[in-house]
Amino acid sequence: MKIESRLAQIGSISEPVTGAVSYPIYHSTAYRHPKLGQSTGFDYTRTKNPTRTILEDAIAQLESGDAGFASSSGMASLQTIFALFSQGDHLIVSLDLYGGTYRLLEKIMSRFGITATYVDTNDLDALESERTPSTKAVLIETPTNPLMMVTDIEKVSTWAKRHGLLTIVDNTLLTPFFQRPIELGADIVIHSATKYLGGHNDVLAGLIVTKGKELSEQVAFLHNSIGAVLGPQDAWLLMRGMKTLALRMERHQENATKIACFLKTHLDVENVYYPALPEHLHHDVQNRQSSGNTGIFSFRLKDARLVEPILRHIKLIAFAESLGGVESLMTYPAVQTHADIPEEIRRAVGVDDRLLRFSVGIEHADDLIADLAYALEEARKEIGV
Template sequence: MKITTQAVQIGLEWDTRTGSVSVPIYQTATFRHPGLGQSTGFDYTRSGNPTRQTLEDGIARLDGGVRGFAYSTGMAAITGLLMLFNAGDHFVVTEDLYGGTCRLFDKVFNQFGLTFTYVDTTDLAAVEAAIRPETRALFVETLTNPLLKFADLPALAGLAKSRGLLLIADNTFLTPYLLRPLDQGADITVYSATKYLAGHNDTLGGLVVAKDPALAERIYFYQNSVGAVLAPQDSWLIIRGMKTLGVRLDRHQENALKIATWLNSHPRITTVHYPGLEEHPDHELMKQQSGGFGAMIAFEVDNHALVEQVLLKTELISFAESLGGVETLMTFPEVQTHADIPPELRARLGINNVLLRLSVGIEDADDLIEDLRQALEG
């Protein structure tokens, strides 16, 4: 069954009593027991809730995993995964990843004895060279934030397996609609469900999917123990959003290619990072391994003074954090999403003072192009 169909069908099996096609929001903290030593399968919403379970079962099916887990935010989801590890454990990590993830690693979990080495995960030799005896996992973004490099997951999975490491893939930018990391050898996928999965810039959430039942049990132990779970109302909003994932991403991508092509020809734009362009270094690999190129674009303007002009003069495009919603958003990574990455690393990666990141929405592409044109040229 195609993922678009599976997504639309999420929750249809739940309410057999009334036949509701929308899963109910079980807005309850606790559940009554039918008898001593008996349970309906639900006892306390931190441990399990029918609305949240509908979402968790749904993302597990879309991703091809054995079990899904829903958290209050994407950062909470990654935090839950880090609970699997012990002081002294080491990770090899994508170097140009989301700044909030970098902050979590270096400013929170470092104090608990976890260490992280940042490398270009599109360079298999560099990844292999960074592995130490104490390395326990590779943490990669399948499409990196903000420079849009594409990881060769089967190659990384082969390396991880040969060294006895877990491969954790943050697949936020692509979603299961375009890429299923577990099919390509990853052990765990993680998502900021706030982004494309929910799709409407109206809720926060994080999702995790595990490939192995024993690993899933460990993840559940920490999810339940720590308690950073997704509330029923937010679970329902993400289910609602996921039902239109396929049609939204089709439009997102169609718009992104048009806009990236236009930006690529504009005299005030010096560089465009978008893997859907044939000149992108990972275009062919992504064409082979992914169902599409996503809808994130990063581009550099020819002068720092133009950054503020573009951010403030766009009328349809909002100068705002986040990404993946139906509305087009633009950010300045150096001082917003990636401010917590050390300046020397930002400089080496090219996260500089002329780089803008565009999350392309589903508005009319010609209207978005006109908005960019007047901001660039005004």
């Protein structure tokens, strides 16, 4: 089946007793054993839950992987994956990186002797120069958050396999509807499922997909042992959101492209960072490895003084953290999502005090453009330009 059909049918034929089209929520934490030495397949909900299993099987199939794991958040998924590594191990990580991932690596994993080096993962020479005998994996965000840098997944995965390294791809911004990294050679895919997969700003969740029997067994052990698993109610909410993923991603992409085109010609905007735009540095790579574009982009203003009044004057668009929901949200990365990254590192990458990140929702594009135009005009008046 096409991916649109597989998404819409998640869990719809999985309950044979009643024929329930919406898969039930199993809140039970314990499951009766038929007799000594026998199991129904479910023993304790941390290890396996019927509702969560439907979700995990669905994401594994959608991402072309062998096993799926649902976690209590995207950060819990990352923590579970980082537990694959040991003291002294080294990771190579995307240069432009979500602040929470940076915080986890630098303030927590570093205490256990796991180190990370941040590079432009499109530059194979840079990857090679940073590789050491202790390097175990490459972690890629593509597109990155917030500067929308794109990495050639197949190129990096091929390089990593040649050196016996794992390739881990954060696919949050494109979802398996638009991009499937395992098909391009990745070993592990992670999602902050709170974002586009859930899609409604009402569920906190993370997902992991693995390729290969041994790796899947290792992650299953860690997932159960660490225990940051997703509860059944949230698993059900996430499945419900995923059923409309195809429709939403198409609308997110359509709206984001229209608004990015509006902003790139605005006299107060210096740059727009969105892979759908032909002038994007890796526009061709994005088109080759993905079937569409995300609904998030960033733009840099010419004057930092515009930031505060813009955020105050937007009405339809909410000034709020997060992304990927049906409602449009605008974020100021320097003081919100990326505040934990030291200022000199942020500025070197491009996350400065003039950058705004826009998660475009599914409202009508004309209304969103009108809201932005009004906020920009009022901001101009306030600063006297």
